[in-house]
Each structure stands twice: as C-alpha cells, then as structure tokens.
Amino acid sequence: MEFVISFDMRAPEFGAPIEDLYRAALDMSAWADDIGFNVISLGEHHAADDGYLPSPLPMCAAIAARTEQANIRPNVLLAPLYEPVKLAEDLSVVQLISNGRLQVVIGAGYRPYEFQMFGTRREDRKERYLEVFEVLRNAWTGEEFEYKGREVCITPQPQTTPPLLLGGAHPAVARRAARIADGYFPPGGENWDVYRAERLKLGKSDPGEKFHALGPIYTHVTHDVEAAWEKILPHAVHCVESYAEWTIEAYGKAAGPFAKGIDTEKLRDSGAYQVVTPEQAIEMINGLDDICTFILTPLLGGIDPEFAWEGLKLFEQEVWPHVRHRAADMPIPGV
16 A cells, blocks of 8 residues: 655645745655655646645655655646756756655646646647657657757766656546556546556556555544544635636536535545544555555645644554554556
C-alpha cells in the first residue's frame, strides 16, 4: 500500500494565512518522510482566487531539500502551459536535488482561463503535451537535439531520468499513455482496461488488471469527531464548490459527485472526507487493498496548521504503529 501526503496550497480568505500554510507544508512533508510515507504529492492550477499552487516545481525542490526517502510527485503537471526546453532544465535540477525521487504526472489541463493566461489554446493541448514528451525524451539523452529549428542541449543531466506518467480519464488518453508514457495515472482508475489492452497490443509488459485504488481524499484523526467535522466542513465545501465552478468554466456545466449542489450531510456521507477516531482509522486502512493509495491532505482548503498537526500527531501515535507495516513503494502505475 502506498501512503501519500498531498498539498494543493489553497488559502481562501477564511482559512489560515498563506505564509503559515507554506511553512506547514514543508514541515509536514519532512514529518511524512521521517515516519515512512512513500509519496509527497502536489497539484497545479493558475489564477485561482484561493491561491491554489501555481508553481509545483519550486515547491518540489523545497520539499526535496527537506526530505530524504519519499518520492515527490507533481500530480498533475499542466505541461501544455510550459515552454518545453525550460521545463526539461527545471525537471533535471529538481531530479538532482531530490536524488532521483521525482515522479512526473503530465496532464492536459481543462480551464480556459489558464490557457489564455499563458498565450496558448485549449484546443491545442494534446499536441502541446505530446511535444513536451518528445522534448523531455530528447533532453535526457545527453545529446544535442533540434527543436523548432534550434539546437538544444540540456545540462546538467540527472543520473536517472524521472518517470513520465500521463494523467487523464478519456479512453484516447489511456491508449496514448500506453504508447508514449512510462505509466498511466487516471484520477479514479478510469479506462485502465483500455490502457492495459493497448500496452499488450504493443507488445509491452502487462501493467496488471487493476490501477492503484484510491482511499478517501481526506482523513483527519481525532477523539472528538463531531467537533473536528464542524471545523473541517467549510474547507471541504470550499474545495468542492471551487472544482464545480472550474468545470462550469470548462464544460458549461458542473461535473463531479456534487455537480447539482452540495448537501453537507451527503458530503459527509460520501466517504471522500473521513473524520475518524484512531480505532476507526486503523480499521479503514486495514480494510483497503494492498494495491491501494491512502492519502492524507492535512491542509485541505486552508485548514489551520495547528489543527492539522493535531490530527497528524494523533495519526502518528495511535494509528501508524498498527498500519505502517503495510507501507510499500508501489510500482509506477502502468508499468
């Protein structure tokens, strides 16, 4: 089982100060690395009212400097918004700082505002991330190559190149991942069978029948579930509402499990947001499949770091001793 701590650095006005959240994220990354978590994960979005992390690579480098063992996974990196040559240089440096612990999940993006902000067209996103894959592959051969009529040489070269995974849920993305990527990272395991069939058709290794199942997107451990849920609820609602607004922007209608509006009781009952006692957390984690990812998102929606630390310390003291034997570096999804 893979244990992940995840940050998107949202800082809505009603939440904690953004400077406190960034300091806490680095400290929490070091904590997760120290107790034996497998992965530190970071999101990416731009021009968000709540300051959603726009620059995951500097954050990856900062986390790499504070950690020693955990893999660092930008998930997803919005490749169509990047200049590919500069991206190759930046990834190389982060891979060196982290001593080879970077795992890159490439995504296409979907918010129209983000594309116009960077002077690109949403309609061109597939071609742009395909171009990024090609440039990165050439960049890490150590040889000079030609890109748009220019001679390019990427230095320094990392000893090991970061695996490049493709994220996305569409069947065409699954097939494309089988052809061009080192692995596939669908958000909910969608179209894994399509990906697997395409890999086998191409004569590549069998990635297995199942994608890494995902546990809850948020878990907080406490001895007072009702009091903790009252504190957490506004932050969970903020995240759900924000994603609904972005899907309206992109597709003309809200998408996702709460597209028709947020019923706070249904939000709590959805299973995506878990506020549990230590005993309940142990039971939940031990009930998950070995091929599964368990995620802690302690700063969800700008939650007060002091409150978040209470949950993390209780997890460390009363849950982790009973489940840490299940922590294992998972194979790169899809290889």
